[in-house]
Amino acid sequence: MKLPDSNAPSLFDRLALTRHRARAQDDALFLHHAAMDEVQDRLTMVNKTFTAPAVVTPFAQVWQVVLPGARIVADDEVLDLTPGAHDLVIHAMALHWANDPVGQLIQCHRALRPDGLLLVVCLGGETLHELRAALGQAEIEIAGGLSPRIAPMAELRDLGGLLQRAGLALPVADTARLTAEYRDLTHLMRDLRAMGETNSLSGRVKHPTRRQVFARAQQIYADHFTTPQGRLAATFELICLTGWSPDDSQQKPLRPGSAKARLADALGAKEGKLPD
Template sequence: MKLPSDTAPSLFDRAVLALHRSRVRDEALFLHRAAVDEVQDRLSMVNKTFKAPAVVTPFPHIWEGLWPEARVIRDEDVLDLTPGEHDLLIHAMALHWANDPVGQLIQCHRALKSDGLLLAVCLGGDTLQELRAALGQAEIEVTGGLSPRIAPMAELRDLGGLLQRAGLALPVADKATLSAEYRDLLHLMRDLRAMGETNALADRLKHATRRAVFDKAQDIYAGHYKSPQGRLAATFELICLTGWAPDDSQPKPLRPGSAKMRLADALGTDEGKLPD
């Protein structure tokens, strides 16, 4: 069977991404630990016991302590999932690196039992907005051009739409915004390297960037995004997606025309004099 990811364009160089992840320092994975908190918070509101969980993650050790019985799966283009095997599937901090995000969600849907829950956490469009603006302006001013440096990340509404395209029921998308502060641009970029979140775009520059670009970006960043403490502020947006494998037990929207009461009666007014 051909999966959507078989024909998706390669936005990311997965070999470079794997190399970046091999150099990760555990203490820098604070975004992944924040994702754990977001998942636990949402699961605490679900009145259901899950007996066959799975986690898609590039860093298994972050999640293995939470659910020792969970199956841990690497976030490859084609996920090592068995159809209908799991009642809970967590896609953890990897969807923003997927060449085919819809394909990833479709694969997860296929792996769920009826009424199984998919919970995905990824970085959203406001992530590193300050760095994106400063580097872009600096590169234009210094070189006269603009190169791909920070991966395009989807907005909340777009990601919510992916759940519906993947065939999941009761889709919900929400977000949590985190802020961090850094001494300077170099400090921020070193932290991104330590968490494996540096540039792995297939169309990235293949040669070193001129030092003048980074010097200019530091000036722009400090001029526009300095915190009250004199440090550089950086935004990280975590988007959380939840959707269920369809099941007859789930609530269904009413069919048009099936209402048993007229709107005028519900509002206690004449039909011809509805309130504005």
């Protein structure tokens, strides 16, 4: 596989991301445990036994318990996956940090055998929308402009389209939302740091932010996004994607006009013309 062009602009600073992940704490990775539940739930619905799984993840110590014996692969720009070696690949909570998400999916597809399953869990566009709004408004009021602080995350519809672009069959995309509660903005930011999910954007501001920005953001957050108990609510959207490596054994859509029965007859309904 061709290596990424080192001179090409990157949305994310992978060195900063690696540093942030290195200081993550296992007891703060509740999003990964929620993602594992989603993965296991979906695997129970698949009538197939997988014998050669692989898991792409930045936190091997967490995900190695999901599928004992699975090959654990770091979420590098170029994945250490052998073409055609696996019947199941799980891309676990890392796609939202990929500079080339389509490339990640294509690499996973290449690693699958025919009729192999790709299962992806990542953070979606609704994640931390409260923090994004509060910090954005505060920075505009105090500093007179916006700076990159929270990574842009893809919407469900867009991610579903990536599966097709990667050449996967029978694509399905769905979402699960979690709400966490925090005492204040400092509590939330400390938790994000402990998750290894703090700002790794290449264009992030490198100098310290004025305290007034955070004080105003805390006020805006508390005014608009609190729980009935008076705590700050933070949304985390988990997007789950499934797609299959194409195989002749899979179901195929019928050709338009090939139906042998009318829908109205099947429903027992009377068919009529629509008004002009």
